[in-house]
Amino acid sequence: MAVYMPKKSWSDLTTEQKAGAVLLVIAQVGLLVAALADIRRRPAEQINGSKRMWAGLAFVNFVGPIAYFLFGRKR
Numbered sequence: 001m002a003v004y005m006p007k008k009s010w011s012d013l014t015t016e017q018k019a020g021a022v023l024l025v026i027a028q029v030g031l032l033v034a035a036l037a038d039i040r041r042r043p044a045e046q047i048n049g050s051k052r053m054w055a056g057l058a059f060v061n062f063v064g065p066i067a068y069f070l071f072g073r074k075r
Contacts (some may be wrong), residue, residue, distance in 0.1 A: 028062050035065035038073070046074050 010018070035058045039051050047054060054072045058064040 031062075031065040032058055035068045039068065042073065048072055048074060 013021070036055060039047065039055050039058070042051075044051055048071060054068050058068055
């Protein structure tokens with residue numbers, strides 16, 4: 001059974017909720033930039049799979065850059 005939750009607009013959020021949302025976006029962009037920089041600087045033989053695949057995956061969602069750092073790089 002689905003529970004209906006009314007949508008909140010930005011103006012309905014508290015200052016703490018807004019700060020949390022902004023902090024989450026900053027963290028996500030930081031991870032994306034770090035993953036893309038690492039993909040670019042590493043030679044292809046140090047990456048599991050293709051550079052192009054990991055770069056594309058990094059843009060898919062928040063998990064993409066984390067997955068790259070856990071599984072994409074050879075140690």
